[in-house]
Amino acid sequence: MQAVLKCAKIQVVHPQGCLNATNALELERDLTTTLTQDEVSGLLLDLAKVESIDSAGLMALVSALKVAQTLGKSFQLYSVSPAIRIIFELTQLDDIFEIFVDQPELILT
Template sequence: MQVVLQIPKITVIRPHGCLNATNALELERDLTTALAQDEISILVVNLAKVESLDSAGLMALVSTLKLSMKLGKTLRLCSVSPALRIIFELTQLDDVFEIWESEPELAIAQLA
């Protein structure tokens, strides 16, 4: 029997408010905990409700991306507002992160 379609397990994390030095460690801990679960192969961070992002918040995402690569898993970002997208573009991290427009787009791509 041949497996025709295999959809990996996806976890979505939806932070909100400001991702900054005050809560960056908490965000990184939450993302790391999610990645460490064996049944998860893709971690999606939905940034739709994130109002601002400073260097500490950005570093939490970068650290999580590095961990995901080390574990052989995937980290994707989605629903990045234009204000946040500028930060990713200025830091040239838009070429490093997989950034999707929305969760539904990501889900459809997984089924294709």
């Protein structure tokens, strides 16, 4: 009998600037493309360099989260600034997304 160990491959994405109606569709497409790759078991979104986010940006993240859930993959956010964090809290999306202060050292999916 042979033991098989499958390692999870977590893809890290680093968006920058403003996540808004101008680029939300492109972000959603990029996140969805990444999540649908067979070798990827989850997505980690580094929001450290995101300056602002509007409703279109939030919807892109929600859409990507739904894709991840449908595929049984993880979708987590980290390095969320206080200004961006308050938007997640006001929209109650902080209850929906798994949000870390810093990049997690170990992610078990």
